[in-house]
Amino acid sequence: MTTRTHLRVSQPLDLDATLDGGQAFRWRRDGDAWVGVLGSAIVRLARTDGGVDIESDVPLASDIRGAIASYLRLDDDLPAIQRELATDPHIGDGVRAFPGLRLLRQDPWETLAGFILSSTSNIPRIARTMELIADTLGQPLELGDTTRHAFPAPEAFVRAGETQLRDLRCGFRAPYLVAAARAVATGDLALEALREAPYAEALAALSALPGVGDKIADCVMLFSLDHLEAFPVDRWIHRALVDWYGVESTFRYEALRDWAAGRFGPLAGYANQYLFWHIRQSRRPMIGAALTKPLAPKAGS
DNA sequence: CCACGGCCTGATTC
DNA sequence: AGAATCAGGCCGT
Numbered sequence: 001m002t003t004r005t006h007l008r009v010s011q012p013l014d015l016d017a018t019l020d021g022g023q024a025f026r027w028r029r030d031g032d033a034w035v036g037v038l039g040s041a042i043v044r045l046a047r048t049d050g051g052v053d054i055e056s057d058v059p060l061a062s063d064i065r066g067a068i069a070s071y072l073r074l075d076d077d078l079p080a081i082q083r084e085l086a087t088d089p090h091i092g093d094g095v096r097a098f099p100g101l102r103l104l105r106q107d108p109w110e111t112l113a114g115f116i117l118s119s120t121s122n123i124p125r126i127a128r129t130m131e132l133i134a135d136t137l138g139q140p141l142e143l144g145d146t147t148r149h150a151f152p153a154p155e156a157f158v159r160a161g162e163t164q165l166r167d168l169r170c171g172f173r174a175p176y177l178v179a180a181a182r183a184v185a186t187g188d189l190a191l192e193a194l195r196e197a198p199y200a201e202a203l204a205a206l207s208a209l210p211g212v213g214d215k216i217a218d219c220v221m222l223f224s225l226d227h228l229e230a231f232p233v234d235r236w237i238h239r240a241l242v243d244w245y246g247v248e249s250t251f252r253y254e255a256l257r258d259w260a261a262g263r264f265g266p267l268a269g270y271a272n273q274y275l276f277w278h279i280r281q282s283r284r285p286m287i288g289a290a291l292t293k294p295l296a297p298k299a300g301s
Numbered sequence: 302c303c304a305c306g307g308c309c310t311g312a313t314t315c
Numbered sequence: 316a317g318a319a320t321c322a323g324g325c326c327g328t
Contacts, residue, residue, distance in 0.1 A: 115323085115324095118322095119308095119323085119324040119325065120308080120309085120310095120324055120325085121309095121310085121311090121323075121324090122311085122312085122321090122323070124311090124312090125312085125322080129310095166309080169309080169310070169311090170309080170310095171308075171309025171310055172309050172310095172325095173308095173309080173324095174309085176325090210326080211324085211325065212325085214325095215323075215324060215325090216324070219323085232323080233323095234323035234324085235322085252303090276323085280323095
């Protein structure tokens with residue numbers, strides 16, 4: 001089955017920057033469109049003048065439009081956010097370079113798993129590993145002649161266990177994924193509840209997991225749990241803060257978090273994303289399009 | 302509390 | 316070519 005529909009969008013929206021910017025790892029370019037998986041729906045999105053054309057394998061009655069509007073955070077008034085943040089010159093540069101760059105509201109479990117995998121890695125490799133995991137453990141989905149797989153539930157990670165996840169190229173992150181999956185599956189970690197929880201509480205709950213520190217917790221909170229005040233500091237952001245703002249390079253994570261909160265306020269997460277894109281673009285011609293060569297499991301197990 | 306080495310692995314650099 | 320080095324961190328000492 002193929003559903004075709006259209007979502008009207010009056011907000012600024014740059015699908016390339018938003019879907020291929022390192023927030024999400026499973027979008028693939030297909031001609032002018034992007035193909036990805038939301039829950040158990042495979043979706044193909046193409047920008048039009050008035051909005052987004054949508055193709056999906058699920059019925060319209062499943063409110064696929066609503067799901068995509070939520071995913072793209074079209075409920076955020078981006079022009080107002082940009083006006084507020086762009087009083088800062090470097091954020092202003094980022095906003096002018098990528099006026100349609102939005103934050104996403106992703107599935108918390110997939111986001112947590114993705115950023116556990118991000119540790120000492122890079123975007124193309126994270127994307128390939130996520131895909132290999134989904135292809136191996138997730139439910140198959142079809143849209144036209146495209147086959148993708150749903151991102152597997154925590155229970156599937158628990159069943160797979162550390163050994164199989166190592167075979168799936170997760171490396172030293174494999175036991176971290178199993179522990180996180182177990183915490184979610186048993187209910188010890190109620191991810192959805194962290195949406196409403198105060199930032200500090202959500203941070204404590206996430207960073208209690210092995211393999212999840214301040215940076216990964218901030219990514220999960222920002223990209224999936226509506227905590228727009230989260231300001232993940234990775235190497236790139238650190239570079240921007242030191243080079244452009246004169247922040248002492250010896251500042252520790254906690255000090256950088258406080259600095260960002262003071263400088264950018266409750267929308268620091270949006271500022272973070274514009275800074276991230278801006279500094280990466282200024283240091284490199286292009287962010288690598290996710291997925292070059294497909295990855296295979298280890299032989300012999 | 303801080304500094305430092307080690308960790309899987311694939312790509313890039315030397 | 317084969318060996319170091321580096322990549323969107325985190326953990327233990």
